[in-house]
Amino acid sequence: xKIVVTVKLVPDANTEKRxxxxxxxxxxxxxxxxxxxxxxxxxxxxxxxxxxxAAAPGSxxxxxxxxxxMAPESAREVLRKALAMGADDAVLLCDAGLxxxxxxxxxxxxxxxxxxxxxxxxxxxxxxxxGNTGGVPGALAEYLGVPGLTNARAIEVADxxxxxxxxxxxxxxxxxxxxxALVSVTMAIGEPRYASLKxxxxxxxxTITTISLAELxxxxxxxxxxxxxxxxxxxxxxxxxxxxxxxxxxxxxxAQVIFDYLKEKKxx
Amino acid sequence: xxxxxRERVAAPxxxxxxxxxxxxxxxxxxxxxxxxxxxxxxxxxxxxxxxEEGILPLELSRELGELGLLGMHLEGYGCPGASAVAxxxxxxxxxxxxxxxxxxxxxxxxxxMFAIHHWGSEEQKREWLPRMARGEAIGCFGLTEADFxxxxxxxxxxxxxxxxxxxxxxxxxxxxxxGIADVAVVWARSDDGIRGFVVPTATKGFSTAKIEHxxxxxxxxxxxxxxxxxxxxxxxxxxxxxxxRGPLACLSEARYGIVWGVMGSARACYEAALDYAKHRVxxxxxxxxxxxxxxxxxxMLLELNKGTLLALHIGRMKDEGRAHPxxxxxxxLNNVREALAIAREARTILGANGVTLEYPVIRHMNNLxxxxxxxxTSEVHTLILGQSITGLAAFS
Numbered sequence: 001x002k003i004v005v006t007v008k009l010v011p012d013a014n015t016e017k018r019x020x021x022x023x024x025x026x027x028x029x030x031x032x033x034x035x036x037x038x039x040x041x042x043x044x045x046x047x048x049x050x051x052x053x054a055a056a057p058g059s060x061x062x063x064x065x066x067x068x069x070m071a072p073e074s075a076r077e078v079l080r081k082a083l084a085m086g087a088d089d090a091v092l093l094c095d096a097g098l099x100x101x102x103x104x105x106x107x108x109x110x111x112x113x114x115x116x117x118x119x120x121x122x123x124x125x126x127x128x129x130x131g132n133t134g135g136v137p138g139a140l141a142e143y144l145g146v147p148g149l150t151n152a153r154a155i156e157v158a159d160x161x162x163x164x165x166x167x168x169x170x171x172x173x174x175x176x177x178x179x180x181a182l183v184s185v186t187m188a189i190g191e192p193r194y195a196s197l198k199x200x201x202x203x204x205x206x207t208i209t210t211i212s213l214a215e216l217x218x219x220x221x222x223x224x225x226x227x228x229x230x231x232x233x234x235x236x237x238x239x240x241x242x243x244x245x246x247x248x249x250x251x252x253x254x255a256q257v258i259f260d261y262l263k264e265k266k267x268x
Numbered sequence: 269x270x271x272x273x274r275e276r277v278a279a280p281x282x283x284x285x286x287x288x289x290x291x292x293x294x295x296x297x298x299x300x301x302x303x304x305x306x307x308x309x310x311x312x313x314x315x316x317x318x319x320e321e322g323i324l325p326l327e328l329s330r331e332l333g334e335l336g337l338l339g340m341h342l343e344g345y346g347c348p349g350a351s352a353v354a355x356x357x358x359x360x361x362x363x364x365x366x367x368x369x370x371x372x373x374x375x376x377x378x379x380x381m382f383a384i385h386h387w388g389s390e391e392q393k394r395e396w397l398p399r400m401a402r403g404e405a406i407g408c409f410g411l412t413e414a415d416f417x418x419x420x421x422x423x424x425x426x427x428x429x430x431x432x433x434x435x436x437x438x439x440x441x442x443x444x445x446x447g448i449a450d451v452a453v454v455w456a457r458s459d460d461g462i463r464g465f466v467v468p469t470a471t472k473g474f475s476t477a478k479i480e481h482x483x484x485x486x487x488x489x490x491x492x493x494x495x496x497x498x499x500x501x502x503x504x505x506x507x508x509x510x511x512x513r514g515p516l517a518c519l520s521e522a523r524y525g526i527v528w529g530v531m532g533s534a535r536a537c538y539e540a541a542l543d544y545a546k547h548r549v550x551x552x553x554x555x556x557x558x559x560x561x562x563x564x565x566x567x568m569l570l571e572l573n574k575g576t577l578l579a580l581h582i583g584r585m586k587d588e589g590r591a592h593p594x595x596x597x598x599x600x601l602n603n604v605r606e607a608l609a610i611a612r613e614a615r616t617i618l619g620a621n622g623v624t625l626e627y628p629v630i631r632h633m634n635n636l637x638x639x640x641x642x643x644x645t646s647e648v649h650t651l652i653l654g655q656s657i658t659g660l661a662a663f664s
Contacts, residue, residue, distance in 0.1 A: 077294045084298055194306055197336025197348045200298045 001053065001063040001157070003046045004119040005087065006110060006140070007039040009071045009078050010130040024234045026130075035078045038125030040085075040192035043067065045185045046123045047086045047193070049155055064088045068117060070098060070110055076208055083203035084195035090206070091117050095213035100224025103135040108226070110136070111143030112216040121162070122182040126151065137184035147177040153188035283539055286573045288580060292353070299354045303361035306335060311365035316625040318487040322480075324368055326406075326448060329376075333403025337362070337373055339381035345397035347381070352586035356528035356579055364532035367635035368487030374529070375444045376400060378522040380407025383453045384466060387506040387514055392466050396451055408449035410440035410493045411515045417442075418648050418663075420455070421512055425495060427456035427463055432502040434458075436465065436473070436495040442642070446491025447476045454493065455515050464506040464514050473498030484634040520593045523643045524586060527599035528579040530607035530639055531572065533632040537607075538568045540627050541614035548619075555617070564613050571606040578602060594656040601649040608636045 011017060012032040020027050043065075050063040067082040069075050070093040079090040093113045101109060114122060122144065127134035141148025147162075153172055154165040157179070166173040167186050195203075213222070220226055248254030262268045281287065289297065310331065318324060332338055336348045337358050343349035350358075355377075363370035381400050384392055384407075399405040416422040425438025436456055446452070452467045452474070467474055477492040506514065542565055545556035555561045582599045585591040611633035615622040623630050640646055648663070655661045 077297070080294055081298055081301075084302075194335055195298055195302050196334060197299060197302075197340050197350055197354075199336075200295055200302065201348055201350065203298075204295065 001061065001120045002066065002118060003049060003063055003121045003123060004066045004068050004114060004117060005039070005042045005046045005082070006114075006122060006124045006136075007043070007067055007069050007078075007082060008036040008125075008128045008130075009033045009069065009075050010036045010128055013037070013129055019234045019236065024231060026234075033074065033078065035081055036125055036128045036130075038127055038129060038187070040125075041185050041187055041189050042123045042125045043082050043085055043087060044192040045152070045155055045183075045189045046121075048190060049121075049123075049157065050086075053157065066091060066117065066119075068110070068114065069093070070101075070106065070113070073210075079208055080200075080203050081195055083206045083208075084199040085193055086199060088206065090208040092208055092210045093213075093216075094210050097213045097223045100227055101222050102227035102229045103131075103133050103139060104228045105222040105226045107136050107139035107143050108220065109213070109216065109218065109222045111140055112218055113211060114140075114144060116211065116216065120179050121157070122146075122180075123155075124182065124184045126184050126186055137182060141182040144180075144182060146179075147181045148184070149175055149177060149181060150184045152183045152185045155183055155185070155189075282542060282569075283535060283572070284576075285569055286577065288573070288576050291580060292357070296351070296354050296357055299350065300357040300361060302335065303337065303358045304364075306331075307361055307365035307369075311362075311369055315366045315369070315487055316628075316631065318368070319366065319631050320486070320625055322482070322486045324372060324448075324487050324489055328369065328372070329403035329406055331403070332373055332376075333401060336401075337377070338403055339377040339385070339397065339401050341377070342381060342385045342397070342401075345385070345393050346401040347385075347397065351583075352524065352591075353580065353583035356525065356583045359525040359529040360532035360535075360576075360579070362532065363529035364536045366487050366631065367529070367533060367639060368485050370525070370529045370532070371444050371485065371488050374522050374525045375409055376403075376407050378525055379409035379518050380445075380449075380451065380453050382521045383409065383464060383506075383515075383518045386517060387464055387509045388466065389503065389507050391503060392506075396466065400451075405450040406445055406448050408443050408445040408452050408491075408493070409515075409518065410443050410446075410452050410454040411519075412440060412442050414439065414441040418645055420515065421462075423455065423457055423462070425454070425456040427458040427465065427505075429459070430499075434465065434500045434502065434505060436467070436498040436500065438495050440493035440495075442479070443476075443491050443493050444485075445489055446493050447478050447489050449476075452493060453518075454495065456495075461510040462512055462514065463510060465500060465504050466506070467495075467498065467500060467504065471498055471500065482638075484638040486634075516593075519643060520596050523596045523600045524582070524591075526639060526643055527582055527596065527603050530603050530636065531575045531579055533636055533639075534568075534572050534575065534603075534607040534610040536628050537611045537614035537632050538565075538572050540629050541565065541568065541617040544618050544621070544627070561617060564617060568610045568613055571610060575603045575606050594652055597644065597649040597652040597656075600644065601646055601653065604636065604639050605646060608633070608640060611636055 012034045015031050018027045046065045050065050053063045065087045067087045067090040124137045138148050149164045151167045152164045153167045156163040162177045162181050164175050166175050246254050246257045339347040340350045341355040359370055384396050400407055411420055413423050428435045449469050454465045454467050473496045475494045479490040545561050546554050548555045582595050614629045651662045
């Protein structure tokens with residue numbers, strides 16, 4: 001069984017970011033690029049599944065985990081981290097013509113690449129920490145022509161069928177489906193593992209294959225030419241006010257003041 | 269530099285000002301990131317309490333083992349065989365958490381495991397190293413005695429041959445991990461010079477006593493090792509090595525880790541001070557805006573970056589097989605001295621908050637007082653360097 005995890009590179013959320021007023025793009029200089037934190041959960045989900053399948057009695061051929069990213073050449077370092085966590089190999093779709101791809105163009109190009117790579121199951125994170133659209137998993141499933149089971153908090157594979165717990169606002173649904181399929185996961189899937197030292201050293205020997213746009217033979221334009229959306233304006237979020245400090249003689253009185261306030265706002 | 273060039277070059281990072289990061293390989297950065305993430309999640313939220321209560325949770329040993337950080341620079345026997353630089357980076361990140369945690373890993377990997385790996389018989393290596401690498405067995409290293417610190421050659425602990433067996437008697441002092449160890453590497457005087465022994469701590473005649481009332485390295489177990497007619501089979505001795513070069517080879521390894529480790533402590537103190545100075549308002553503006561505070565911060569920044577570069581330089585020399593023990597003394601002397609100065613300076617910026625465990629500064633500052641004298645006092649390292657450049661030994 002071949003599991004492919006799609007991952008994205010994003011600017012580190014812990015660093016201060018600036019927007020270039022002229023290009024309306026993020027100033028990348030001095031901002032470290034990291035593996036999208038939500039994608040770490042997707043890698044964890046895939047590795048857990050692989051381990052469970054290996055441990056299951058009478059399991060057929062072993063599962064493999066391939067990490068896939070559409071990114072510049074500099075993504076190799078980040079892909080190494082995924083390999084160090086335990087993925088078997090990696091594929092990098094890398095082409096200058098992909099620059100400026102929006103959700104549609106990304107899903108279209110990635111779907112073509114994944115068809116070429118081959119898969120039984122695609123696992124994705126719920127959204128990316130930079131764009132925050134959360135639109136790619138659904139669109140990707142559509143272009144792959146496979147069921148898209150989103151917001152999974154648990155994944156099971158038995159007898160070639162998929163069983164997923166889908167997180168909802170009030171609880172979770174149990175959904176089953178055939179494979180191949182795409183599953184996007186939430187953070188409830190389990191804390192991503194650390195890359196151990198042996199994993200890091202072993203990652204050196206694993207392969208990262210690069211594919212270019214020309215190899216995909218797409219019939220529609222991608223990158224900024226094919227994007228269906230355009231960023232018109234970027235702005236920093238408004239600076240938050242200082243908030244209100246409640247002064248109270250004791251905890252009970254303070255709690256009462258906060259309770260009254262929440263009640264007034266109809267929040268409790 | 270033209271105006272456009274200035275725009276293109278990224279502004280220096282407030283901590284890694286010289287961009288030492290760019291001198292590391294992808295793999296080295298991954299090691300650093302892994303250990304940093306572990307420390308951020310596992311150590312930093314808990315370490316103030318560990319320090320206050322004077323404990324180091326035992327389960328940390330297996331967690332460090334799972335990450336592959338115990339004996340990480342050794343090869344074979346379940347050890348990953350990482351480079352000296354990768355090992356140094358791990359020490360730096362662990363010590364940015366707490367010196368006690370780094371000391372645990374140093375003693376396990378660079379003293380106990382290194383000694384067995386370097387001097388042990390095949391049987392000793394197979395018996396102990398894989399379990400120690402996984403953190404299932406904890407090791408300690410018994411060299412220092414109450415009256416013989418800088419002068420280990422004077423040690424009184426004795427090893428007497430009795431048929432095929434060895435019988436050990438004596439007391440070792442200030443032994444990190446002593447009370448929690450499963451195995452002790454003990455150095456003792458025999459008719460045949462100083463010999464090293466692998467002593468399972470369950471052996472009859474071996475016991476430990478906890479050293480209490482420390483105001484430094486509180487998140488670390490320090491013990492006395494008591495050997496009273498402790499009888500060991502002939503296979504317990506390190507087969508080849510005799511004399512002080514046995515333990516000294518191990519010390520040089522552990523000292524190397526300290527060159528990096530203390531820059532982790534220094535970084536934690538500097539970052540705490542910088543952050544505090546930017547937010548602490550006095551006379552209607554942040555104290556970071558005052559010249560005296562800026563001078564302190566800048567002095568800290570200079571020594572932190574220089575010390576880190578020095579650690580990396582010695583690490584690269586070590587990986588190329590060009591590092592002399594005197595180079596390690598150079599690094600330990602300089603970096604511990606500067607880390608302590610940085611911690612003390614940071615303390616002043618934090619004012620009264622600088623003496624509470626709510627901030628990391630006083631904890632690091634107190635820990636560094638131990639680091640100043642363990643693994644060779646600064647005086648001894650000064651004299652090693654003095655001898656190296658003059659050819660004259662001022663001690664012996």
